[in-house]
Amino acid sequence: MGExxxxxxSLPLIISYLFWTxxxxxxxxxxxxxxxLIAMCGFVFIxxxxxxxxxxxxxx
Amino acid sequence: MVHERLFLFLRTSxxxxxxQLILNQQLIYLFYSLLSFLKTSIHYIHLVYxxxxxxxxxxxxSYSFWIAESLFLLWNCLNDPLFGWFSDRYISSIxxxxxxxxxxxxxxxxxxxxxxxxFVEINSSLLGLQLVLSLCLYDTFLTMIDLNYSSLLIxxxxxxxxxxxxxxxxxxxxxxxxxILFVLWENFVWLKVHYH
Numbered sequence: 001m002g003e004x005x006x007x008x009x010s011l012p013l014i015i016s017y018l019f020w021t022x023x024x025x026x027x028x029x030x031x032x033x034x035x036x037l038i039a040m041c042g043f044v045f046i047x048x049x050x051x052x053x054x055x056x057x058x059x060x
Numbered sequence: 061m062v063h064e065r066l067f068l069f070l071r072t073s074x075x076x077x078x079x080q081l082i083l084n085q086q087l088i089y090l091f092y093s094l095l096s097f098l099k100t101s102i103h104y105i106h107l108v109y110x111x112x113x114x115x116x117x118x119x120x121x122s123y124s125f126w127i128a129e130s131l132f133l134l135w136n137c138l139n140d141p142l143f144g145w146f147s148d149r150y151i152s153s154i155x156x157x158x159x160x161x162x163x164x165x166x167x168x169x170x171x172x173x174x175x176x177x178x179f180v181e182i183n184s185s186l187l188g189l190q191l192v193l194s195l196c197l198y199d200t201f202l203t204m205i206d207l208n209y210s211s212l213l214i215x216x217x218x219x220x221x222x223x224x225x226x227x228x229x230x231x232x233x234x235x236x237x238x239x240i241l242f243v244l245w246e247n248f249v250w251l252k253v254h255y256h
Binding site for chain 2: 025032033035036037039040042044047048049051054
């Protein structure tokens with residue numbers, strides 16, 4: 001469980017701090033904007049699909 | 061003969077219905093996991109990079125930064141119980157919760173962009189105001205998402221709660237690796253620019 005916690009939480013954080021370079025902020029901004037747009041569409045699509053499934057089959 | 065055909069027809073259609081139901085239940089697990097993935101991928105990047113961005117790139121002064129963080133601390137103490145009470149009192153059905161997740165998910169993503177696009181000039185003293193506004197808006201939508209997402213677990217699962225919980229944990233873990241995707245992408249673009 002401890003190993004899983006490390007993989008789940010702390011390891012990506014450590015890796016990100018090791019690799020962080022503030023030299024190209026423009027590139028980071030493009031990446032984050034694309035990711036945000038994908039997440040935005042994903043939220044709408046997934047929640048509406050879940051709503052349709054739960055309505056059709058009355059999943060409880 | 062007619063009875064047999066009718067039985068066969070009913071059995072076949074019943075089996076199809078059962079198969080569809082199982083498929084849709086599995087899709088519910090997948091969608092639940094994906095929601096967790098999307099939320100974590102946005103939240104984790106925000107969590108790791110916003111302090112560094114404000115300090116090293118926007119060059120916010122330490123006084124404005126700590127005032128903004130203190131105001132956010134107060135708002136964070138207030139909004140969690142406030143929205144929890146609101147959620148318990150006014151949101152009851154699954155479709156209602158999913159509607160809230162649609163709206164709050166969309167606004168949560170929009171509010172996360174506020175951190176990366178400054179309204180004012182870099183080094184400006186008004187950066188503190190932007191930071192506190194961004195943090196409060198972002199945290200409000202995050203709280204709404206977390207509340208409805210956690211309540212959805214109880215609403216949509218009757219006896220498969222542990223499967224849904226595991227699906228959520230997997231989505232959560234995968235969402236944290238978005239940062240590595242960014243690092244790989246950054247290196248790829250850097251190599252492309254420098255070797256062409």
